[in-house]
Amino acid sequence: MKHFDGFPHVMVSQQFSREWLEEEFFPLSDEMEKVFHGGGCDILKGKRMVSLFFQPSTRTKMSSEMAMDYLGGKVVFQTENAREFSSAAKGESFRDGIKVAARYRPDIINLRYDRQIALEVKAENDREVCDKIAAISDTPIINAGDRNPGQHPTQGLLDIRTIQNCQGGIDGKSIVMVGDLWSGRTVRSLCYQLGKFRHISIDFVSPKNLQMKDDVKDYLHRHGIPFTESTDLRKVVSECDVIYQTRTQTECGSSMDKKEGCFSINGEILSLLKKKDAIIMHPLPRGDEISEDVDNDPRAVYLTKQIDSGLVCRMALFTIIMGGKN
Amino acid sequence: MKHFDGFPHVMVSQQFSREWLEEEFFPLSDEMEKVFHGGGCDILKGKRMVSLFFQPSTRTKMSSEMAMDYLGGKVVFQTENAREFSSAAKGESFRDGIKVAARYRPDIINLRYDRQIALEVKAENDREVCDKIAAISDTPIINAGDRNPGQHPTQGLLDIRTIQNCQGGIDGKSIVMVGDLWSGRTVRSLCYQLGKFRHISIDFVSPKNLQMKDDVKDYLHRHGIPFTESTDLRKVVSECDVIYQTRTQTECGSSMDKKEGCFSINGEILSLLKKKDAIIMHPLPRGDEISEDVDNDPRAVYLTKQIDSGLVCRMALFTIIMGGKN
Amino acid sequence: MKHFDGFPHVMVSQQFSREWLEEEFFPLSDEMEKVFHGGGCDILKGKRMVSLFFQPSTRTKMSSEMAMDYLGGKVVFQTENAREFSSAAKGESFRDGIKVAARYRPDIINLRYDRQIALEVKAENDREVCDKIAAISDTPIINAGDRNPGQHPTQGLLDIRTIQNCQGGIDGKSIVMVGDLWSGRTVRSLCYQLGKFRHISIDFVSPKNLQMKDDVKDYLHRHGIPFTESTDLRKVVSECDVIYQTRTQTECGSSMDKKEGCFSINGEILSLLKKKDAIIMHPLPRGDEISEDVDNDPRAVYLTKQIDSGLVCRMALFTIIMGGKN
Numbered sequence: 001m002k003h004f005d006g007f008p009h010v011m012v013s014q015q016f017s018r019e020w021l022e023e024e025f026f027p028l029s030d031e032m033e034k035v036f037h038g039g040g041c042d043i044l045k046g047k048r049m050v051s052l053f054f055q056p057s058t059r060t061k062m063s064s065e066m067a068m069d070y071l072g073g074k075v076v077f078q079t080e081n082a083r084e085f086s087s088a089a090k091g092e093s094f095r096d097g098i099k100v101a102a103r104y105r106p107d108i109i110n111l112r113y114d115r116q117i118a119l120e121v122k123a124e125n126d127r128e129v130c131d132k133i134a135a136i137s138d139t140p141i142i143n144a145g146d147r148n149p150g151q152h153p154t155q156g157l158l159d160i161r162t163i164q165n166c167q168g169g170i171d172g173k174s175i176v177m178v179g180d181l182w183s184g185r186t187v188r189s190l191c192y193q194l195g196k197f198r199h200i201s202i203d204f205v206s207p208k209n210l211q212m213k214d215d216v217k218d219y220l221h222r223h224g225i226p227f228t229e230s231t232d233l234r235k236v237v238s239e240c241d242v243i244y245q246t247r248t249q250t251e252c253g254s255s256m257d258k259k260e261g262c263f264s265i266n267g268e269i270l271s272l273l274k275k276k277d278a279i280i281m282h283p284l285p286r287g288d289e290i291s292e293d294v295d296n297d298p299r300a301v302y303l304t305k306q307i308d309s310g311l312v313c314r315m316a317l318f319t320i321i322m323g324g325k326n
Numbered sequence: 327m328k329h330f331d332g333f334p335h336v337m338v339s340q341q342f343s344r345e346w347l348e349e350e351f352f353p354l355s356d357e358m359e360k361v362f363h364g365g366g367c368d369i370l371k372g373k374r375m376v377s378l379f380f381q382p383s384t385r386t387k388m389s390s391e392m393a394m395d396y397l398g399g400k401v402v403f404q405t406e407n408a409r410e411f412s413s414a415a416k417g418e419s420f421r422d423g424i425k426v427a428a429r430y431r432p433d434i435i436n437l438r439y440d441r442q443i444a445l446e447v448k449a450e451n452d453r454e455v456c457d458k459i460a461a462i463s464d465t466p467i468i469n470a471g472d473r474n475p476g477q478h479p480t481q482g483l484l485d486i487r488t489i490q491n492c493q494g495g496i497d498g499k500s501i502v503m504v505g506d507l508w509s510g511r512t513v514r515s516l517c518y519q520l521g522k523f524r525h526i527s528i529d530f531v532s533p534k535n536l537q538m539k540d541d542v543k544d545y546l547h548r549h550g551i552p553f554t555e556s557t558d559l560r561k562v563v564s565e566c567d568v569i570y571q572t573r574t575q576t577e578c579g580s581s582m583d584k585k586e587g588c589f590s591i592n593g594e595i596l597s598l599l600k601k602k603d604a605i606i607m608h609p610l611p612r613g614d615e616i617s618e619d620v621d622n623d624p625r626a627v628y629l630t631k632q633i634d635s636g637l638v639c640r641m642a643l644f645t646i647i648m649g650g651k652n
Numbered sequence: 653m654k655h656f657d658g659f660p661h662v663m664v665s666q667q668f669s670r671e672w673l674e675e676e677f678f679p680l681s682d683e684m685e686k687v688f689h690g691g692g693c694d695i696l697k698g699k700r701m702v703s704l705f706f707q708p709s710t711r712t713k714m715s716s717e718m719a720m721d722y723l724g725g726k727v728v729f730q731t732e733n734a735r736e737f738s739s740a741a742k743g744e745s746f747r748d749g750i751k752v753a754a755r756y757r758p759d760i761i762n763l764r765y766d767r768q769i770a771l772e773v774k775a776e777n778d779r780e781v782c783d784k785i786a787a788i789s790d791t792p793i794i795n796a797g798d799r800n801p802g803q804h805p806t807q808g809l810l811d812i813r814t815i816q817n818c819q820g821g822i823d824g825k826s827i828v829m830v831g832d833l834w835s836g837r838t839v840r841s842l843c844y845q846l847g848k849f850r851h852i853s854i855d856f857v858s859p860k861n862l863q864m865k866d867d868v869k870d871y872l873h874r875h876g877i878p879f880t881e882s883t884d885l886r887k888v889v890s891e892c893d894v895i896y897q898t899r900t901q902t903e904c905g906s907s908m909d910k911k912e913g914c915f916s917i918n919g920e921i922l923s924l925l926k927k928k929d930a931i932i933m934h935p936l937p938r939g940d941e942i943s944e945d946v947d948n949d950p951r952a953v954y955l956t957k958q959i960d961s962g963l964v965c966r967m968a969l970f971t972i973i974m975g976g977k978n
Binding site: 100105 | 688691710711713714715717718721732936937938944955956959960963
Binding site: 036039058059061062063065066069080284285286292303304307308311 | 372374376378400402403405406419421422423425426427429430431432
């Protein structure tokens with residue numbers, strides 16, 4: 001099996017090449033969907049996960065821990081308690097915390113951290129983060145979402161795989177991303193995934209003060225991905241294949257300057273969305289940015305296929321990281 | 327096996343008929359008491375519980391999760407963290423949260439919610455709640471206590487079974503309920519259980535501003551259960567079979583207007599309680615409403631048989647809900 | 653196997669005699685280190701731990717729960733939620749909480765309590781605590797750290813075993829303890845361990861207002877252990893075998909009056925520390941009282957051998973307490 005860059009640590013979307021996604025990850029995720037519907041397997045029997053969440057995250061934590069169970073592995077310790085671990089100043093506790101957890105020799109550490117991991121390990125850029133993490137821990141560390149604007153690479157994997165499976169491919173697709181793009185780590189991780197594909201076009205729709213940050217835009221430029229920036233979802237939605245609606249990041253202190261209909265999905269948007277096989281995605285939890293009646297539209301996948309993808313993509317990733325040890 | 331109304335969801339005490347209690351539930355609970363004392367069994371091997379608690383509850387959560395273990399099942403995800411799940415407005419997140427958790431295909435979801443579930447699902451009345459829940463989730467949902475004044479149906483089951491076992495039957499018993507009856511979901515669920523039995527009489531003792539609510543009193547009227555309302559425990563206790571002392575619901579914002587001896591159990595109450603085989607119950611945790619010296623009276627069951635009942639009743643309920651799947 | 657005083661409860665360091673440490677505990681801990689590196693065993697298969705933490709503690713909780721897993725046992729319930737359990741006044745809830753948890757018949761209860769357990773059970777002195785606990789619970793209760801100034805006896809065990817293994821023995825060693833000694837339950841538990849050995853000398857270094865309390869100093873006097881008290885680490889460090897640096901107990905409301913270099917370890921202290929085989933210990937988490945460049949000194953064991961000792965000592969202790977039941 002081909003390894004991804006930075007193996008076995010998972011820190012940013014840039015680690016995963018198109019080749020790896022298409023040859024290793026997507027096929028294994030499809031297999032895992034069958035394992036899931038079959039009730040599970042024992043491939044990770046005896047493997048131990050430590051699950052450290054220093055920000056609330058019911059969904060990512062639940063799907064990661066259930067993924068372990070469906071594979072026959074165990075979560076031997078989990079916490080949602082941020083206070084002590086992250087108490088000390090200046091990131092020293094981050095390194096100490098990882099070193100201690102790794103010392104107990106779990107097979108994987110699933111970590112949601114409440115600051116930016118790159119800053120904690122003094123990485124100059126995204127590519128360097130895995131090297132810095134590797135210097136701290138031999139145990140695989142998964143970034144299960146660090147502080148906005150950061151990344152959420154397992155969400156990026158499940159999102160790109162949702163597009164792949166629902167659309168039958170990624171090349172040539174037109175994607176609209178709407179909401180608080182500045183602090184949305186999920187849209188950031190998805191953009192870093194999309195940059196690897198061809199003939200993609202992206203429309204960013206956000207209030208002016210919450211536009212996508214330059215690091216992502218620079219990356220898209222370098223990879224030849226055209227994008228627009230605008231402030232009204234209604235004007236860009238007609239020909240798109242994917243609408244990715246982000247949530248308002250109230251937990252992170254920023255709030256969206258809401259204008260009626262510009263940044264949220266409702267019946268009017270559905271009527272403007274011409275493509276019958278378009279899909280509507282959302283990382284959840286949702287506030288009022290998608291009205292409830294949208295849920296029943298067959299194009300809404302945020303409570304169905306995107307959720308399933310979250311479980312099976314984590315099953316695939318954990319298998320790739322830990323499966324070879326037996 | 328006969329199913330209860332609203333099967334497999336457990337939302338309110340009204341779902342359980344007298345016939346079901348006596349023919350299915352009480353006998354299975356007694357069997358489960360033997361399984362418990364024998365160290366457990368494997369009847370739910372491979373079954374998965376998700377345990378979502380959005381209000382603190384050491385006792386209900388602990389006994390539910392240990393019940394799964396004694397049956398050979400697993401708790402594959404648990405949280406005591408309310409913040410994210412319940413962040414969004416107006417109940418939409420309730421439906422989303424349940425849908426997402428159910429999508430991962432656990433065998434049961436044990437849910438303590440911090441608002442009233444009936445309101446969240448827009449049920450017009452208690453009987454409609456299970457239908458509304460069923461429209462959201464195929465996975466069995468257990469109401470492990472919703473916001474006061476709501477219900478706590480598994481507590482209602484363990485309480486009615488405690489009376490059954492300690493008193494050798496329920497018909498003809500005289501029950502005193504004392505404390506904050508307005509917001510006490512446990513006394514509410516117990517009243518909805520008692521309404522199914524015959525020749526019951528109930529004395530409600532509470533401050534005037536914390537009297538039992540009309541929905542329960544209407545239900546008792548319809549079922550021919552006489553009750554009194556008064557403000558001094560000492561005056562009603564002499565001939566009763568059961569004293570059910572509720573706790574002060576400080577966590578819910580209401581507080582009891584305490585008067586010396588009127589609403590709490592101490593040596594004086596014990597001396598007034600004539601029946602040798604009467605029992606004293608409390609849902610715990612206790613404040614100072616039962617003084618510590620009462621614990622050693624053989625009639626006090628709140629730290630002994632009532633606790634055991636909590637475990638074995640949940641073992642019985644989970645077996646009924648999940649046991650038939652294998 | 654010889655039992656320790658107060659068996660099976662673990663409340664204070666005084667329970668463990670030198671003979672028991674040397675004949676039972678140290679050898680079994682060494683065996684457990686091999687079990688750990690071999691990936692685990694099944695000696696506690698079927699055993700159940702309840703893990704109740706009413707103060708944050710990532711390290712103690714993690715190593716205890718992982719110790720159970722490495723032995724084949726299970727953590728059937730865990731909480732980090734202090735609110736309800738400890739809500740009621742004056743210790744009544746402590747007894748109720750323990751009684752309820754014990755009623756579910758786990759094999760061990762691992763408890764971090766946010767008040768002093770001795771006060772909760774009205775023990776007159778340390779030796780009486782186990783008797784008082786035994787009157788509440790047949791189930792073994794582990795004090796995983798009670799409120800400062802209290803004790804942390806499993807930390808005391810891992811610390812004395814770290815000295816034993818790194819130094820090849822304890823008799824004759826010179827130990828410096830530095831930091832907030834008044835509220836440091838770890839240094840307190842370690843002193844109660846050291847009193848059993850011979851030709852020990854201790855230097856306490858702390859701000860005047862955070863000196864070691866009299867109960868510990870009286871104990872050392874009675875056991876013939878000489879100690880000094882001073883306010884500058886640099887002046888006592890040259891000939892010592894062990895520096896035990898405590899953390900600032902900000903969570904407990906006291907703060908250390910820091911003076912440059914007096915109470916913290918840095919390159920200057922390393923250069924003054926003459927013995928090549930001295931060791932530097934810390935209970936973690938660390939703030940800025942040990943600078944990061946000290947980590948790479950071979951004498952620093954707080955992120956390596958001391959961590960390992962935490963896991964294997966708990967494995968040994970749990971085996972002694974539960975292993976005989978099968």
